[in-house]
Amino acid sequence: MMKLPLFAALIYIGRAAAVLEEVFAWKELDFDWPNDEFKNDLVKSGEYVAGNNLPLGVDRWKDKLFVTVPRWKSGVAASLNYIPLNSTDKSPKLVPYPDWKANILPKKGETPEENHIVSTFRLKVDSCDRLWVMETGLADILGEPSQISPPAIVIFDLKTDKVIRRYNLKGTDIKGDDSFFANIVVDVTKDTCDKAFAYVPDLGGYGLVVYSFADNNSWRIKHNYFYFDPLHGDLTVGGVNFQWTDGVFGLALGPPNENGFRTVYFHALASTNEFSVNTQVLRNESLATDPHSYELFKLEGNKGENTQSTASVFDEKTNVLFLTQIQKDGVACWNPRRKLEPANVGIAVHHQENLIFTNDIAIDSDRNLWILSDKMPAFVYKGLDPLEINYRILKIGVDEAINGTRCVA
Ligand SMILES: *[C@@H]1O[C@H](CO)[C@@H](O)[C@H](O)[C@H]1NC(C)=O
Ligand SMILES: *[C@@H]1O[C@H](CO)[C@@H](O)[C@H](O)[C@H]1NC(C)=O
Ligand SMILES: *[C@@H]1O[C@H](CO)[C@@H](O)[C@H](O)[C@H]1NC(C)=O
Ligand SMILES: *[C@@H]1O[C@H](CO)[C@@H](O)[C@H](O)[C@H]1NC(C)=O
Helix, strand or coil: CCCCCCCCEEEECCCCCCEEEEEEEECCCCECCCCHHHHHHHHHHCCCCHHHCCCCCEEEECCEEEEECCCCCCCCCCCEEEEECCCCCCCCCEEECCCHHHHCCCCCCCCCCCCCCCCEEEEEECCCCEEEEEECCEECCCCCCEECCCCEEEEEECCCCEEEEEEECCHHHCCHHHCCCCCCEEECCHHHHHHCEEEEEECCCCEEEEEECCCCEEEEEECHHHCCCHHHCEEEECCEEEECCCCEEEEEECCCCCCCCCEEEEEECCCCEEEEEEHHHHCCHHHHCCHHHHHHCEEEEECCCCCCCCCEEEECCCCEEEEEEHHHCEEEEECCCCCECHHHCEEEEECCCCCCCEEEEEECCCCEEEEEECCHHHHHHCCCCCCCCCEEEEEEEHHHHHCCCCCCC
16 A cells, blocks of 8 residues: 655635644555464455445544444454554554454354454543443444344553453343444543443433443433434435434533533434433432433433534533534534524534544544544445545644634633
8 A cells, every 4th residue: 555644634624724634544444464364364254354344433542543443244353443643654554452362253152352342333531541442242233243242341451451341231231132332431530530430322222321430330221312303313424315213322521510520411313402411310320210300301402403413522621512413524513601502503624525424523632623534324325435535534623623613602
């Protein structure tokens, strides 16, 4: 593959001074193979089919940019990966994390490696130098699905690259075959590392699982607001029309109050509404599972037509919520100091070609907004063109992204 020099491809996105930097771009994904023989064997056995590897989740820790590749189809080489940020390659190879061994699927009849990762969609780096991975355990989702291991929260120490905990969700956290755990957010500060909570939305079973790190225990919460809106499941992205029924998916945490509790903003993917609940409710199992708590969940408002969103993330400094906009090829913003209504939702970034299906976003510790776009509907419903750029990772400073929008306080 031709090596491109390291230069910032700057994309002008309409507003003066707002430029989006295209950091990486790929036609197809390739991996950092231990040697050619290893790769050739995987190609021969069908364990690596380049076109079936679609990047989906992104987050940054120091000089590592984590990128997930879920096992939608067979032939995914490794699901949990990173890119060294000093890479001089515009289309870098993905490096399996923590190593190849953890990412190789067991053969029929074999038990998986103790710390294996079968398939993950999203992950989060926390402020305690840990990586939280929502491992679905499910391979070949669109082909012949195979549940290799139970859905689990896997937590790595980023300083040692060792697993510090693997927690299998309980039977009562899972709603049969409907459950689909594709996201995870972590509620923690630098001073409360041992008291972290994780919130895991179930987009197929319309629930929310809460995990307490201190108690090493989890519980499942139900609410009508976790369901999809039947009037907003008809989507068109990058010229592909499809119908989805995905429930609660995007989840973002506001800043902590004096007691350490936060507002959690959430929405179903197939919906244009945004809801919220306080972590004081979620963290308290008896309160969260009590039907009388129904009204503790609030409707924040409606974002307007075509505002369906996969991921959301909150910037504490500016008090702004960012939301991917799959039907608008971009990322929107909203400042909760203003009422949530269409006029108060800003377009932070938009690009008709480079932002087709903004699948995930993350804000790193330098307050860069990272955006991963991947044309996923074309990948699922009609196939991607391997001669075109299909996947991109872009970034923009948070302050630049909201400059000139309704999101500035
Ligand atoms: C990037 O950093 C790693 C680890 O520090 C080093 O091994 C590698 O050679 C560096 N790569 C480049 C292209 O500078
Ligand atoms: C957490 O709970 C799981 C399942 O109940 C158990 O396998 C694991 O050993 C526990 N870990 C710790 C650190 O207590
Ligand atoms: C959980 O909520 C219940 C009901 O509001 C309350 O009585 C209890 O003190 C709470 N528990 C904790 C640990 O805050
Ligand atoms: C915001 O935009 C103005 C006008 O284009 C520009 O002067 C300013 O530097 C921008 N600020 C940031 C943080 O990008």
